[in-house]
Amino acid sequence: EAQVTQNPRYLITVTGKKLTVTCSQNMNHEYMSWYRQDPGLGLRQIYYSMNVEVTDKGDVPEGYKVSRKEKRNFPLILESPSPNQTSLYFCASGRTGFVSGANVLTFGAGSRLTVL
Amino acid sequence: TQLLEQSPQFLSIQEGENLTVYCNSSSVFSSLQWYRQEPGEGPVLLVTVVTGGEVKKLKRLTFQFGDARKDSSLHITAAQPGDTGLYLCAEPDNAGGTSYGKLTFGQGTILTVHP
Numbered sequence: 208e209a210q211v212t213q214n215p216r217y218l219i220t221v222t223g224k225k226l227t228v229t230c231s232q233n234m235n236h237e238y239m240s241w242y243r244q245d246p247g248l249g250l251r252q253i254y255y256s257m258n259v260e261v262t263d264k265g266d267v268p269e270g271y272k273v274s275r276k277e278k279r280n281f282p283l284i285l286e287s288p289s290p291n292q293t294s295l296y297f298c299a300s301g302r303t304g305f306v307s308g309a310n311v312l313t314f315g316a317g318s319r320l321t322v323l
Numbered sequence: 324t325q326l327l328e329q330s331p332q333f334l335s336i337q338e339g340e341n342l343t344v345y346c347n348s349s350s351v352f353s354s355l356q357w358y359r360q361e362p363g364e365g366p367v368l369l370v371t372v373v374t375g376g377e378v379k380k381l382k383r384l385t386f387q388f389g390d391a392r393k394d395s396s397l398h399i400t401a402a403q404p405g406d407t408g409l410y411l412c413a414e415p416d417n418a419g420g421t422s423y424g425k426l427t428f429g430q431g432t433i434l435t436v437h438p
Contacts, residue, residue, distance in 0.1 A: 211365075238423050247332075249411060249428040250366070257424070265425060297365050301423055312356075312423065314365025 209234045211315035213298050219321045220288060228283045228318050230298035236313075237303040239281040240265070241273065243294040244317075250297065256281055257303055288322040295319050327412055329429035336402055337437050344397045344432045346412030352392045353414065360409040360431075369397075402436045409433050 211232045220226055232239065240255035242265075252265030256275040270292055272284040281300075285292060296319075301312040328347045336342055346355065354373045358366035370379050372388035372395060379386045383406075385398040399406055410432045416424035 240423070240426065242428075247430055249329075249430040250413075251428070252426055255424065255426075263424070266427070299365070303423065310371075310423075311368050312426070314367070316363070316365055 209313065211298055211300050211313050213296070213315035213318045215318060216316065217319050219323065221323050222289055223287050226285050226288060226320075228285075228296055228298075228320070230281045230283065230315060231279050232281075232298075232300040232313070233279065234300060234313065235278065236300035237278070238312075239275065239298065239300045241271070241281070241283045242297045242299065243267065243292075244297060245294050253283065253296075285320075288320075290322050293320060293322050327414060327427060327429035329410075329412055329432050331432060332430065333433050333435075335435045335437070338403055339401050340436075342399050342402055342434070344410050344434070345394065346396070346429050347394045348414070350393065352388075352395070353416070355388060355392075355395045356413045356415065357386055357395070357397055358411045358413060360411060361407075366409075366411055399434075402434075404436045404438050407434055407436050 214229045237258045241253040242250040244250045251267045253271050254265055254273040256262045259275055259278050262273050275281055295317050297317050298315045299312050302310050330345050356371045357369045360366040370386045375392045376390045377388040383400045387396045412429045414427050
């Protein structure tokens with residue numbers, strides 16, 4: 208089954224304790240991206256990657272790191288989490304062709320992170 | 324970063340009613356996507372509109388892209404409880420004309436359809 212898999216789905220942690228949220232896709236997509244979702248703000252893009260070893264900042268990259276060492280994986284790293292990073296996080300993947308009806312962005316089920 | 328304004332923010336209606344959700348911008352959209360998100364899940368793409376004046380239909384959902392490509396609407400006919408969810412519009416960056424790159428979302432419309 209074609210899917211984007213995120214882990215963990217739920218995590219409660221404390222300020223300053225490094226954590227990684229993993230994202231893996233099995234569709235051989237070049238493009239991958241991370242978003243955070245907060246009430247009333249929709250989804251805001253954190254980082255995206257157009258292909259292996261190519262990453263760029265989205266609108267809210269502060270406090271996050273990413274890497275794209277292989278095509279299928281795009282982990283999100285919080286080196287020193289803070290309470291304002293409490294949020295619902297989504298990973299997505301897609302092809303890098305023209306954005307038309309044929310080019311569908313597929314989202315994972317989300318990872319709910321709470322930083323105390 | 325382009326700002327996408329969605330309205331209304333909340334919509335609560337009875338089954339069988341019609342509704343329209345809007346997505347507007349002060350700048351021209353390169354293209355526009357509509358997503359639906361249900362609780363506990365990620366957004367699912369409903370449609371992509373590219374050409375000004377374009378109209379697309381998906382069963383009871385009708386999507387319109389403004390002639391000037393600065394606005395879009397989603398109209399649902401005879402809403403059903405299964406339509407309940409968060410509806411999001413989003414604009415792919417398409418800076419190079421060919422790809423997602425940055426993807427900017429509106430803040431969403433929370434739709435509740437009561438039986």
